[in-house]
Amino acid sequence: xxxxxxxxxxxxxxxxxxxxxxxxRGSQEVHVLRGLNLDVxxxxxxxxxxxxxxxxxxxxxxxxxxDLPSRGSISVDGDEITHLSGPKLAAWRARHVGFVFQMYNLxxxxxxxxxxxxxxxxTRLGKAERRRHVETALDLVGLSDRLDHYPRxxxxxxxxxxSIARAVVADPTxxxxxxxxxxxxxxxxxxxxxxxxxxxxxxxxxxLMVTHDPRAAERAGTVxxxxxxxxxxxQGRN
Amino acid sequence: MKFFRLVWSNLLRKKVRTTLTIGSxxxxxxxxxxxxxxxxxxNQGVExxxxxxxxxxxxxxxxxxxxxxxxxxxxxxxxxxxxxxxxWFGGYYQDPKNFFPQFAxxxxxxxxxxxxxxxxxxxxxxxxxxxxxxxxxRKTAQKYGIKAGDRIPIVASIWGGVWExxxxxxxxxxxxxxxxxxxxxRWDYLDERRQWGKGTVGWYVVRxxxxxxxxxxxxxxxxxxxxxxxxxxxxxERAFAAGFVKQMGNIKLLILVIGSVVFxxxxxxxxxxxxxxVRERTGELxxxxxxxxxxxxxxxxxxxxxxxxxxxxxxxxxxxxxxxxLHGDPTGGFLPLFYLxxxxxxxxxxxxxxxxxxxxxxxxxxAMRLKIVEALRRV
Numbered sequence: 001x002x003x004x005x006x007x008x009x010x011x012x013x014x015x016x017x018x019x020x021x022x023x024x025r026g027s028q029e030v031h032v033l034r035g036l037n038l039d040v041x042x043x044x045x046x047x048x049x050x051x052x053x054x055x056x057x058x059x060x061x062x063x064x065x066x067d068l069p070s071r072g073s074i075s076v077d078g079d080e081i082t083h084l085s086g087p088k089l090a091a092w093r094a095r096h097v098g099f100v101f102q103m104y105n106l107x108x109x110x111x112x113x114x115x116x117x118x119x120x121x122x123t124r125l126g127k128a129e130r131r132r133h134v135e136t137a138l139d140l141v142g143l144s145d146r147l148d149h150y151p152r153x154x155x156x157x158x159x160x161x162x163s164i165a166r167a168v169v170a171d172p173t174x175x176x177x178x179x180x181x182x183x184x185x186x187x188x189x190x191x192x193x194x195x196x197x198x199x200x201x202x203x204x205x206x207x208l209m210v211t212h213d214p215r216a217a218e219r220a221g222t223v224x225x226x227x228x229x230x231x232x233x234x235q236g237r238n
Numbered sequence: 239m240k241f242f243r244l245v246w247s248n249l250l251r252k253k254v255r256t257t258l259t260i261g262s263x264x265x266x267x268x269x270x271x272x273x274x275x276x277x278x279x280x281n282q283g284v285e286x287x288x289x290x291x292x293x294x295x296x297x298x299x300x301x302x303x304x305x306x307x308x309x310x311x312x313x314x315x316x317x318x319x320x321x322x323x324x325x326w327f328g329g330y331y332q333d334p335k336n337f338f339p340q341f342a343x344x345x346x347x348x349x350x351x352x353x354x355x356x357x358x359x360x361x362x363x364x365x366x367x368x369x370x371x372x373x374x375x376r377k378t379a380q381k382y383g384i385k386a387g388d389r390i391p392i393v394a395s396i397w398g399g400v401w402e403x404x405x406x407x408x409x410x411x412x413x414x415x416x417x418x419x420x421x422x423x424r425w426d427y428l429d430e431r432r433q434w435g436k437g438t439v440g441w442y443v444v445r446x447x448x449x450x451x452x453x454x455x456x457x458x459x460x461x462x463x464x465x466x467x468x469x470x471x472x473x474x475e476r477a478f479a480a481g482f483v484k485q486m487g488n489i490k491l492l493i494l495v496i497g498s499v500v501f502x503x504x505x506x507x508x509x510x511x512x513x514x515x516v517r518e519r520t521g522e523l524x525x526x527x528x529x530x531x532x533x534x535x536x537x538x539x540x541x542x543x544x545x546x547x548x549x550x551x552x553x554x555x556x557x558x559x560x561x562x563x564l565h566g567d568p569t570g571g572f573l574p575l576f577y578l579x580x581x582x583x584x585x586x587x588x589x590x591x592x593x594x595x596x597x598x599x600x601x602x603x604x605a606m607r608l609k610i611v612e613a614l615r616r617v
Contacts, residue, residue, distance in 0.1 A: 087534070105522070109251050
C-alpha cells in the first residue's frame, strides 16, 4: 500500500514526512519539494511522474541518500537516514539501495561481470562467493552469456539490464530507478520494464521509479504525480 | 587487493596517455639512478674508508713523495699500530684508454692493512716469491681477460718504458663496494728499476690503535716531521677520500639541483594527467559513490592510480639503470666502482612513489570532495 497523506501506520518500508527541499539560485530560493509525505510498503512498485523540474529526480536522490533535505525526515526500514552523513550514509546506500540510471552509468573499462561485481567489493564476501552472486544476477537479467563483454560491446537494452543486475546483486532493500527506459527503444524498454515488474512481483523487491513514459508507468502498481512539489495519487495497475 | 583491478582498469583506459606518463617516470628515474650511481662511484672511497686508518702524504702535494725512513719513525709514535706504504705507478695496459690504478706496494704489510682485500694464500706466496709479480683486481682481470700465469705489459707514463709483470693472483673484495680494479706490484721492484726517486714512497697508510684518537695521532705524525725537508699532511682515510672527491666539484649539489628540476617537472606532468583523468571520469566517480564507495575509498582509488604510474615507471627506469651499470664503468677507468647499490634502488623507488603521491593528492582530494548529485547532473 502507498499513501501520500502522511497518515501511515508507521509500518511502511519507506516513510517520508514533511519533506522540503529548497535550492538557492543566486538570490532566489527555489522550493522543489514542499511538505511531501509518502508511505511505501515492502514489495510495492511505485512510479513517479510529473513535468520536467517538478522534483522527481530530487525526490529520488533524497530517498537514496544522495542529497539531504532542507527539512523533514526520511526513514527506510526503520533507519532515519536524514541524520546520517559521510561514511555511514555511504555504507547505508551500499546495504539498502540499488540504483538504476537512465544512461546506465556502467564503467566502460570494466566488463559486465566486473561492473556487476562493484557493489560486492564493499562487502566481506570472498572471490568465489562474489562470482556466484554476480553470475546469478546476470542470469536473472538474461545476460549470463555476456559476462566478459564490455559496455561498448552491448546494446542499450543489454547495458540497462547489466545495470539492473548491478542494482540487485547485493540484495538491497529497495531499487531506485531514474528514467530506466528513457534512452531505450520500445522493444528494449519493454524488456527492461518486464524485468523490473518481475523483480517486484516475483522477488518482492520494492521499486521506486521516476519516468516520463506512460507505458513504463502502467507497469507500476501505483503511479504518483509530482505537482508543484507535492505528491498526488494517479492510476496504476492496482 | 580486490580494488586493484578497478585501479588497473582505469590505467588501461587511455593506453597512450598511460604509456607516456609511465615513460616520463621511467626517464626521470633512469636519470635519478644514473646520477646516484655517479655520486656513489665518487663517494665509494669515502664510504668504504677504514675508520682506523690514516693517510700520510707530502704536505706540499699528493704527487710529492716521502722518504722510506719515515716508516720506522712513525711506528715509534704512540697510538700507531701498523704502517704500510704505496707509490702511484700511473701506467696503462696496451692502450692509453685502458686505464686502471696501479700501485707499487709494501709487500709485507699491505694485506694486513687492507683485510677487505682477499687473495688466495698460494697466490700471495707466489707474489712474494717473484720480484716481477703482480696481483690484479677481479674487475680489471675480467675486463681485460687477464688471468694468473699471464705476463702483461704496462706502459709506465711516469717512470718510462714498458714494464712487464707476471700475474700471480687475482684479488677480490670482501664487500661489493670494495675497489677491485687495481693492480699491485712490489715496491722493491719499482725502487730497483726506476731511474729517479729511489728510496721514496708515494704515501703512507697508518693504522691507529684507537679510532677515537685518530686526530691526535695524525697531529703527532705531522708534528714529528714538522720543519723537516719532507713535511707531512695526515688525514683520516675518510677525509682523504672526501678531499679527493671535492676536487671534482660539488657532485651532491649538482645531483640535487638536476634531480629537483626533473621531479618537479614530473610532478606537474603527472598531476595534470591525473587531473584530466579525474575530470573525464566525474560521472563514474559519482556512480561509485552512489553504489556506496566512501569519499576515502574514492580518494585512495585515484591516489592508487598515481602510485601505480609511479611504481611502474620507477621500476622500469631503475631496471634500465641497473642494466646499464652491469656493463661497468662507461668512462674507461674514471669511475671504477660504477654500480647501483640495492639501497639506492630502494631509495629511487621511494622517491618515485613519493612523487606519485604528491602528484596524485590534489586530483584525489577533488575526487573525494565530488558531490554526487552535481556530478550525476553533468553526465
